[in-house]
Amino acid sequence: MQNQEQLEAQFQAKIDAGIKIEPKDWMPKEYRKTLIRQISQHAHSEIVGMLPEGNWVTRAPSLRRKAVLMAKIQDEGGHGLYLYSAAETLDIDRDSLIQDLHSGKAKYSSIFNYPSITWADMGAIGWLVDGAAIMNQVMLCQTSYGPYARAMVRICKEESFHQRQGYEIMLTLAKGSPAQKRMAQDALNRWWWPSLMMFGPKDTDSTHSETSIKWKIKRMSNDELRQRFVDATVPQATLIGLKIPDDKLNWNPERGHYDYGEINWTEFWEVVKGNGPCNKERLAQRVKAYEEGVWVREAALAYAEKKRTKSPISEVLV
Ligand code: 3HC
Secondary structure (H helix, E strand, O other), rough: OOOOHHHHHHHHHHHHHHEEEEEOOOOOHHHHHHHHHHHHHHHHHHHHHHHHHOOOOOHHOOOOHHHHHHHHHHHHHHHHHHHHHHHOOOOOOOOHHHHHHHHHHOOOOOOHOOOOOOOOHHHHHHHHHHHHHHHHHHOOOOEEEHHHHHHHHHHHHHHHHHHHHHHHHHHHHHOOHHHHHHHHHHHHHHHHHHHHHHHOOOOOOOOHHHHHHHHHOOOHHHHHHHHHHHHHHHHHHHHOOOOOOOOOEEEEEEOOEOOOOOOOOHHHHHHHHOOOOHHHHHHHHHHHOOOOHHHHHHHHHHHHHHHHHHHHHHHHHH
16 A cells, blocks of 8 residues: 555656546645646636627627627637536536635636727737637646646637637727727727736746646746737737837847736736626626526436436336
């Protein structure tokens, strides 16, 4: 019988060798706990993230824009499904995760607590928010927990469509009338800094990064991913004639990266703590949707139970 120390050493050796950890494998309690935390909050982010965009479905400027926006929102619901399913492989039930969201015990991404004020916000969200999510999620395709890594593969494929359709909205507006260009620039001004906050606190303030990197849950740090996002996105803004709202932004040839200004960490932590512009509204919408959806869940469970008890095999066995 191996002791705890031997089990932990064997586990870390698997991680170091790049072997995926699967649900039935032995894993340290803390590994399981931090995965449930991160995967469930990722899932919550996908579901809450549907709300700012849902605000514009009935007001999309054309049938094509409406169809694309609806497809994207539907994808996000599917991403939440894959991620809740990945979390459930860690022997946690979905309802308890959702109760943690509703009670405020669990987090979701700060970015979704900002209002979507104009149609250009649909472009900025697709381009910047999904663009930032892609940076993070491509890295998570290499995460050490098998079900999480595999969920990421399909999510990343769909995410790249999300980013492109957002950038195309911004391109169309930036090349449109002066009023449309102003609307696009206004959206960029409002979504740029909150998008940088999506990558989490500075590495020096990150609670989980050290263990998450040791266990290869994270393959890059918060600041590394943030820098990668800035370096990729600044040229995209320049290409369509929009200006990043950061007067300290500057290409640094020695570093081979853009230097950029300081994030407003007080704003970040206030939003994370629940004091953002839309936190209360978003959570109330989620609780309302959950409560109004009880009958759907009950009907689906009743149908599944009926099918299970009535399945031909059980008739034969009886
Ligand atoms: N919003 C809310 N909370 C945040 C946050 C943010 N932007 N960034 C960090 N936090 C929280 C962390 O959850 C942690 O709190 P907790 O202990 O209560 O969970 C605390 O701040 C300290 O942060 P750490 O850096 O120590 O936390 P992590 O190591 O977990 O790193 C993370 C944060 C980079 C967001 C990581 O959790 C992660 O990669 N998560 C998976 C990706 C994800 O959730 N993305 C959210 C957006 S999904 C999306 O945009 C959908 C797309 O389709 C639009």
